[in-house]
Amino acid sequence: MPKTRFPMSTKKILLVLLVIVLCYFSVKMGFDKLASTIEMNAMVKTFDGNSSELDSTIILPALDSPLVKGKNNIWCSTFQLAWNELRDNVIQAPIIIADSQEICDTLNNAMQSKKDISAESYFVAAGKVSDGIIPTIESGMAKQFPSVKLPELDAADEMIAYSYLETYIKFKKPFRENEDALMFTDSAGVITPVSSFGVWDGFQRKYKPICKQVEVLYCESNKNLDLTEFALDLCKFTKPYQIVIAVTEPKESLAETYKTLQKKIRDIKSDPKRQFSTKFSTVDVLEVPDMFWKIDHHFTELEGKALLNPGFNGLPVSQALQSINFRLDRTGVILESSALLAVQAIPRYFICDKPFLIYLKKRDAEEPFFMMWVDNAELLRQFD
Numbered sequence: 001m002p003k004t005r006f007p008m009s010t011k012k013i014l015l016v017l018l019v020i021v022l023c024y025f026s027v028k029m030g031f032d033k034l035a036s037t038i039e040m041n042a043m044v045k046t047f048d049g050n051s052s053e054l055d056s057t058i059i060l061p062a063l064d065s066p067l068v069k070g071k072n073n074i075w076c077s078t079f080q081l082a083w084n085e086l087r088d089n090v091i092q093a094p095i096i097i098a099d100s101q102e103i104c105d106t107l108n109n110a111m112q113s114k115k116d117i118s119a120e121s122y123f124v125a126a127g128k129v130s131d132g133i134i135p136t137i138e139s140g141m142a143k144q145f146p147s148v149k150l151p152e153l154d155a156a157d158e159m160i161a162y163s164y165l166e167t168y169i170k171f172k173k174p175f176r177e178n179e180d181a182l183m184f185t186d187s188a189g190v191i192t193p194v195s196s197f198g199v200w201d202g203f204q205r206k207y208k209p210i211c212k213q214v215e216v217l218y219c220e221s222n223k224n225l226d227l228t229e230f231a232l233d234l235c236k237f238t239k240p241y242q243i244v245i246a247v248t249e250p251k252e253s254l255a256e257t258y259k260t261l262q263k264k265i266r267d268i269k270s271d272p273k274r275q276f277s278t279k280f281s282t283v284d285v286l287e288v289p290d291m292f293w294k295i296d297h298h299f300t301e302l303e304g305k306a307l308l309n310p311g312f313n314g315l316p317v318s319q320a321l322q323s324i325n326f327r328l329d330r331t332g333v334i335l336e337s338s339a340l341l342a343v344q345a346i347p348r349y350f351i352c353d354k355p356f357l358i359y360l361k362k363r364d365a366e367e368p369f370f371m372m373w374v375d376n377a378e379l380l381r382q383f384d
Helices: 030-042 077-091 103-108 133-144 207-214 254-269
Strands: 020-026 049-050 057-059 072-076 122-128 159-168 182-185 191-194 196-199 213-222 227-233 239-245 286-288 291-298 320-326 348-351 356-362 368-374
Touching: 020 191, 072 320, 077 103, 077 159, 077 320, 122 133, 122 239, 133 159, 133 254, 182 286, 196 207, 213 239, 213 254, 227 254, 227 348, 254 356
Parallel strands: 020 159, 020 320, 049 291, 057 072, 286 348
Antiparallel strands: 072 368, 122 159, 182 191, 196 286, 213 227, 227 239, 239 356, 291 320, 356 368
16 A cells, blocks of 8 residues: 655644553552652662663553553553543544554554543543644643643644653561572573562461462462462552552463453352362462563654544654653461361462563553563562
8 A cells, every 4th residue: 555645735644642550559649648759759760761671561552552562561451541532532432543444443442441440540532633632631730730831732742642650669667688599580581680579487486477468369280289270460459450460471462361261260260169279378479570661752653643534634653652651669277276286288389580560550441551471571670
């Protein structure tokens, strides 16, 4: 198909100017937030820049996008929110972009929406510049997220869709910081020493509250009782969101991986014989790699291409940009009788030392709003 030429007089369309998610795992207010901010500012990001500078990480436009093997695959619903707002409230029809049928179909048919996120966590708006969308975005963001600096919104654009998401999730009890390196082995067999957090020696009184906050959603073991797959809710007390990490087999997409994992979780909950395994014991061990990164990404597969919708035909997508700022770090059977008999449970090792999945989801929602398949150590904090 020949490339569409745009006359110089044609106004451009800014499909998605900027969508940002801030997922700092810290507290939401008061002294704890200040302390967390100071600690975070003292940390060096594993990466801060454009996705084009990364060799082993990609940003996916949709949860149903094909999973790219051998790479970290990251998705956040902010791009989907902006797309939905433009589709439903401005174009009022499925969005059609030249030479981008597959990605448009995926985004138009996606299940993820605003209902997956609490209203106080996000802002989204879309409209025509001539109808005053710029002051709408400026006033809306100033009211809901006054400390956030907006990017420059170009009055020469025809339409703008803007989405912003910010959430702070605090573990009830901070996990232990691992003083030793976690040896992370990626899908290619490359071993990297990374920093990590978790819990071990949970039988000690001071660590028991940490063990109690961890919920085992699903696990499978081999004949030697070694864990082969597992999924954990890192803190069952967090509301309204939950943080889940899982070592599992990836499927064709993040969406398919998520759906398969949810079925395994449902199956184990409905099986009385397996429900005992969902308790995180004080003899169990958990280790999760730290992450702290910021990535700016241009969806070049959409930029520069023309809308084909009636009434908008020929308007080019000037920018399709997403920015994600993400941080994950630390913030545990005995039988008794009158004649003391102690039988220690066999410890299970929930160690994320190989590719794993992490997702954020509202507890009463069907769909997640952030998901990452961690294939390699490119975005993990290396051990110092």
